[in-house]
Amino acid sequence: MARNPYLPYPARIEEVIVENEAGDIKTFRLVFEDPQSAKEFRYVPGQFAELSLPGMGEAPFGIASSPTEADYLLFSVKRVGLFTTELHSVEPGVRIGIRGPMGRPFPWDRMAGKNLLIIGGGFAFTTLRSAIKYILDPANRSGFGSVLVIYGARTPGEFMYKKELEQWRARDDIAVHLTVDHPDEGWTQHKGVVTTVLEGLKPSAENSLALVCGPPVMIRFALQSLNKLGFADDAIILSLEMRMKCGIGKCGRCNIGSKYVCKDGPVFTREELKALPSEY
Amino acid sequence: MTEKRISHTDLPRLLARLRERGAVHAPLEDETGDAVLTELSSDDLISLRYRNFRLSPKSFLLPQNQVLFRFQDGKEEEPALPDREMVVFGVRPCDAKAMQALDKVFLDGDQNDPYYARAREKTVVIALACTRPLSSCFCTSVGGGPGDGAGADVLALELDADLLLRALTPGGERLLSSVRDLLCDAAPSAVKEAEDRVRAAEEQIAPVKVDGSAQRLSNAYDSPLWASVSQKCLGCGTCSFLCPTCHCFDITDEVRGGTGRRVRTWDCCAYPLFTLHGSGHNPRPTPKERWRQRIMHKFRYAIENFGRPFCVGCGRCIRSCPVGMDIRTVLKEIGV
Amino acid sequence: MTASHEIENRLRATAEKLLREKKVDLFLGYEKASLPFRTTPLLLTAAEEAGRLVWNSFCTVNLAVYLPRLFKAPADAREAKSATPPPKVGIVLKGCDARSVVALIQERQVPRENLVLVGIGCPGVVDAQKAEKTLGEHEALGAGEDAQGSIRAVVEDGTEITLYRQEVLADACLECRSPMPAICDLVLGGPVEAKETDAARRRAAEFESKPPDARWARFQEMISKCIRCNACRQACPMCYCKECLLDQTRPRLIGAGTDISDVTIYHLVRALHTAGRCTECGACVRACPMGIDTRLLTRKLSLEAEDLYGYRAGQSADAIPLLSAFAMDDPQDFLTEPSHLPAASSSAQEAEQARRAK
Numbered sequence: 011m012a013r014n015p016y017l018p019y020p021a022r023i024e025e026v027i028v029e030n031e032a033g034d035i036k037t038f039r040l041v042f043e044d045p046q047s048a049k050e051f052r053y054v055p056g057q058f059a060e061l062s063l064p065g066m067g068e069a070p071f072g073i074a075s076s077p078t079e080a081d082y083l084l085f086s087v088k089r090v091g092l093f094t095t096e097l098h099s100v101e102p103g104v105r106i107g108i109r110g111p112m113g114r115p116f117p118w119d120r121m122a123g124k125n126l127l128i129i130g131g132g133f134a135f136t137t138l139r140s141a142i143k144y145i146l147d148p149a150n151r152s153g154f155g156s157v158l159v160i161y162g163a164r165t166p167g168e169f170m171y172k173k174e175l176e177q178w179r180a181r182d183d184i185a186v187h188l189t190v191d192h193p194d195e196g197w198t199q200h201k202g203v204v205t206t207v208l209e210g211l212k213p214s215a216e217n218s219l220a221l222v223c224g225p226p227v228m229i230r231f232a233l234q235s236l237n238k239l240g241f242a243d244d245a246i247i248l249s250l251e252m253r254m255k256c257g258i259g260k261c262g263r264c265n266i267g268s269k270y271v272c273k274d275g276p277v278f279t280r281e282e283l284k285a286l287p288s289e290y
Numbered sequence: 291m292t293e294k295r296i297s298h299t300d301l302p303r304l305l306a307r308l309r310e311r312g313a314v315h316a317p318l319e320d321e322t323g324d325a326v327l328t329e330l331s332s333d334d335l336i337s338l339r340y341r342n343f344r345l346s347p348k349s350f351l352l353p354q355n356q357v358l359f360r361f362q363d364g365k366e367e368e369p370a371l372p373d374r375e376m377v378v379f380g381v382r383p384c385d386a387k388a389m390q391a392l393d394k395v396f397l398d399g400d401q402n403d404p405y406y407a408r409a410r411e412k413t414v415v416i417a418l419a420c421t422r423p424l425s426s427c428f429c430t431s432v433g434g435g436p437g438d439g440a441g442a443d444v445l446a447l448e449l450d451a452d453l454l455l456r457a458l459t460p461g462g463e464r465l466l467s468s469v470r471d472l473l474c475d476a477a478p479s480a481v482k483e484a485e486d487r488v489r490a491a492e493e494q495i496a497p498v499k500v501d502g503s504a505q506r507l508s509n510a511y512d513s514p515l516w517a518s519v520s521q522k523c524l525g526c527g528t529c530s531f532l533c534p535t536c537h538c539f540d541i542t543d544e545v546r547g548g549t550g551r552r553v554r555t556w557d558c559c560a561y562p563l564f565t566l567h568g569s570g571h572n573p574r575p576t577p578k579e580r581w582r583q584r585i586m587h588k589f590r591y592a593i594e595n596f597g598r599p600f601c602v603g604c605g606r607c608i609r610s611c612p613v614g615m616d617i618r619t620v621l622k623e624i625g626v
Numbered sequence: 627m628t629a630s631h632e633i634e635n636r637l638r639a640t641a642e643k644l645l646r647e648k649k650v651d652l653f654l655g656y657e658k659a660s661l662p663f664r665t666t667p668l669l670l671t672a673a674e675e676a677g678r679l680v681w682n683s684f685c686t687v688n689l690a691v692y693l694p695r696l697f698k699a700p701a702d703a704r705e706a707k708s709a710t711p712p713p714k715v716g717i718v719l720k721g722c723d724a725r726s727v728v729a730l731i732q733e734r735q736v737p738r739e740n741l742v743l744v745g746i747g748c749p750g751v752v753d754a755q756k757a758e759k760t761l762g763e764h765e766a767l768g769a770g771e772d773a774q775g776s777i778r779a780v781v782e783d784g785t786e787i788t789l790y791r792q793e794v795l796a797d798a799c800l801e802c803r804s805p806m807p808a809i810c811d812l813v814l815g816g817p818v819e820a821k822e823t824d825a826a827r828r829r830a831a832e833f834e835s836k837p838p839d840a841r842w843a844r845f846q847e848m849i850s851k852c853i854r855c856n857a858c859r860q861a862c863p864m865c866y867c868k869e870c871l872l873d874q875t876r877p878r879l880i881g882a883g884t885d886i887s888d889v890t891i892y893h894l895v896r897a898l899h900t901a902g903r904c905t906e907c908g909a910c911v912r913a914c915p916m917g918i919d920t921r922l923l924t925r926k927l928s929l930e931a932e933d934l935y936g937y938r939a940g941q942s943a944d945a946i947p948l949l950s951a952f953a954m955d956d957p958q959d960f961l962t963e964p965s966h967l968p969a970a971s972s973s974a975q976e977a978e979q980a981r982r983a984k
Contacts, residue, residue: 015401016358017368064361065545091568092876105364253567255541258401262538263565268591287511289573322917323759339763344915345853354853355883425767426661522667524691526860528915531853544881555882563869612861612913613687614659614666
């Protein structure tokens with residue numbers, strides 16, 4: 011009998027990592043209580059899951075880990091409301107529920123063999139971490155062309171995944187450019203918005219796809235720059251956020267036009283989004 | 291499938307026989323004289339004089355509130371799903387057809403909803419064809435009709451002394467077969483008369499232009515008319531709650547100490563807080579965006595996703611709107 | 627009593643003039659609806675369309691409900707920068723509706739100086755559900771009223787049926803004590819006097835004369851039909867909170883389902899929150915899709931406000947709202963003085979004491 015999609019898999023919080031200087035973004039490392047759950051929870055980078063605390067409710071979060079990280083899941087959570095505040099207050103060892111995986115992931119079949127331009131802003135970098143870890147895995151790397159990452163944050167302290175960023179910057183099979191609005195002493199990398207860096211680097215649109223995740227203002231300007239660089243609308247991949255409840259296309263809350271962000275998204279190409287009403 | 295016949299005076303015996311195998315819900319008059327689908331106990335006298343019920347029978351498949359699971363000390367426990375068969379007698383064809391629409395959402399084949407699936411599996415629907423439509427009915431304009439049996443297992447047709455019964459699904463055939471000793475074959479003349487009455491009812495229903503609505507609505511997305519047609523809306527929720535095809539729901543946790551439950555309850559896209567993000571951003575901040583969503587969902591997005599409008603022309607929204615908004619007028623004014 | 631069509635003509639002329647002279651940006655009134663026994667609100671902005679306005683016994687909606695959203699204050703400084711100045715609004719009001727507007731002014735939800743209040747003495751309006759019920763098997767395809775105020779319905783076979791006002795007037799209208807708008811800028815039509823000034827009190831007393839178990843049972847039976855759609859709240863001009871206390875999730879006071887305890891709390895809290903503010907317009911009852919008589923509670927609370935504090939909502943725009951003020955001679959029977967409760971309640975108290983003594 012098929013699993014009840016409303017019932018979360020039981021899991022436990024093994025570790026809580028504070029990501030940023032402001033302390034309002036934490037990464038939770040979760041392990042399923044039942045190894046069978048881990049087998050059933052087969053996900054693809056770009057997907058999300060609903061985290062559940064009985065009594066508190068649920069909220070959707072992009073999966074930050076890659077399926078190549080076998081024994082655990084990572085979720086990065088920004089403290090913005092009631093559920094996230096509660097989640098931020100729990101200690102390792104606490105039981106938590108996971109429903110999923112949900113949503114349409116990044117289009118890996120189209121991304122095969124392509125050069126990838128990955129643009130992230132602030133907290134929206136979570137599923138991009140999943141994508142990058144997946145691409146860099148030795149079993150996968152040769153299946154993609156060049157990889158260029160541009161990641162912008164307000165200050166150096168606000169970057170997530172600082173350890174991974176350092177490791178990636180040291181590699182020669184990926185180029186990582188970090189940029190901040192307000193550098194501190196000792197900041198040697200870029201200053202300015204993501205689009206400035208992008209237009210400075212002028213990546214070729216030839217045989218390339220761009221993944222863009224960030225706040226609405228960053229996305230708007232990044233799209234303009236990408237169009238200038240020759241990226242067609244179906245070569246630009248975005249991931250949207252929306253108020254969600256069921257996550258499986260039944261409660262009617264997260265639609266944009268005839269598409270449900272939980273089921274038909276959250277990943278959409280710019281071309282697909284243009285065909286939808288701008289009600290998000 | 292041959293039509294069967296039972297006299298009105300014998301109908302209670304049929305229902306009593308069906309009660310032996312499970313619950314039977316049939317129209318009973320409440321203290322104000324309204325017909326309400328109520329579970330029958332022994333002596334209840336059913337009444338077939340109603341046009342339609344206030345509440346749609348969608349509550350049998352998608353109740354106003356439903357426990358998804360209980361939890362205690364952090365551990366979840368699924369509720370036992372109903373095992374009892376249920377016969378619902380007297381559902382109007384529009385409401386039966388609406389169940390097919392809900393099937394498309396809840397039994398999408400991808401992530402079937404187990405609560406809905408069990409209820410649907412256990413429910414046998416006996417629809418009762420209409421002979422006296424209301425002026426607010428428009429089932430014929432949205433692919434239905436007063437004698438349309440889609441969504442039902444058995445279709446009943448009223449004559450003066452008798453009820454004709456026509457099995458439409460294997461489940462319906464099983465049901466009629468189980469009471470075959472109470473039934474006779476219907477004469478062809480009786481069948482013809484019943485069908486004539488249905489046709490007469492069809493002719494009374496004023497048409498509403500819904501054909502091509504998906505295309506016309508997609509052209510009208512930015513029309514300034516949305517603001518004016520929606521400004522009367524109070525966001526009261528009556529239309530969605532009574533609508534047999536509306537299915538939006540909320541999921542919340544109810545706790546007392548260490549125990550609690552996660553429940554789903556009916557929700558409505560016309561409520562101001564329906565799409566409010568945690569950040570404070572609301573993609574549908576005024577009645578204009580919310581009304582546009584309602585109409586678009588029913589007459590465009592549903593057609594794009596499922597090939598059919600999510601409206602069965604039952605007219606409940608028109609009759610019950612406290613400020614007299616009429617979905618037919620809105621469709622006309624938007625140029626649909 | 628001035629004929630309603632005469633008032634209608636004056637109303638159209640008034641609205642046309644107000645709009646044309648730009649004394650108002652928007653005129654709130656009623657126009658013909660698609661079903662009989664009803665009208666639908668009209669938010670008129672074009673003077674040349676004033677002919678759409680109607681005035682008759684089907685003008686039931688309390689238009690005051692639209693005012694708070696027209697005058698919503700900007701949420702923050704950023705919104706304030708791009709906000710348009712508040713509109714000037716003309717609105718046609720029956721007695722109860724006018725009291726709602728005054729109550730909203732009292733509570734600072736609408737600015738008096740932006741309103742042009744057009745009052746009409748109201749002989750009562752028809753409850754569409756009641757009217758449809760009295761027709762039994764027939765369905766009205768059209769309805770109107772004659773010069774004597776009788777309601778005439780044309781049914782599906784073409785025959786005309788006369789309905790008597792007393793049978794189809796809204797319950798709130800049968801108990802109305804304020805048919806004339808208390809405060810307005812102009813009045814159309816002649817004075818209308820309240821008929822049954824004791825009706826509300828008699829209805830409340832009739833219910834209270836039942837034994838407590840019967841009262842509770844009746845109340846529970848009534849609200850067991852509730853589907854928690856919130857129509858009663860949304861139709862009420864005084865329920866203008868951006869987020870209702872009973873919808874909030876932290877703390878969560880009640881669930882959103884139909885557990886009888888949740889439903890009970892919803893109705894009791896809503897009644898208590900409108901105590902001293904309700905103008906007995908009956909919009910809540912007419913909005914309810916399940917036919918619940920929510921005025922069972924609000925009627926009693928309105929009478930209590932009057933008996934205990936001599937206060938009726940919406941009588942004076944300068945009056946401080948009842949529960950926002952106190953007077954030194956308010957009843958202090960709990961701590962310091964003997965009971966000041968009026969006679970009707972005392973007998974209920976005695977009956978309760980007698981019952982407990984058994």
